[in-house]
Amino acid sequence: MNITELKKGDQRIEIAFEGFQEGNSIVYENVLLQKNREGGLDINSYSDFTNPSQVNADMAKAGIARSKKVVEALCKNNPEYQQIISAAEKQYYYCIDYHTGAYAIAKEIEGEFQWLG
Secondary structure, eight states: OBOTTOOTTOHHHHHHHHHHHTTOOEEETTEEEEEOTTSOEEEEEEOSOSSGGGOOHHHHHHHHHHHHHHHHHHHHHOHHHHHHHHHSOEEEEEEEEOSSOEEEEEEEETTEEEEOO
């Protein structure tokens, strides 16, 4: 559920939070957050390009850095998410979305960046 435009008091925020606790994904400022099987948190951002040859490691690093800022803003603007997010091991992915699916072209786990492209 995309919660970017939802305001405090909107019942959909509560519904999204309950779903997030149960493992459903949320989207905030074009960044997708979802619990993974290990109990950590996958945080995905997406390239504007659909062809992987148009993306490089620097672009992926910038996308992951933006994701971190978006997660900070989410926690600040929606404190109910902060406890879950801060307690989880975060795995950041920079993805190519080709409109019928997506795949990671880079990842950062425990501060270690890896180019997958």
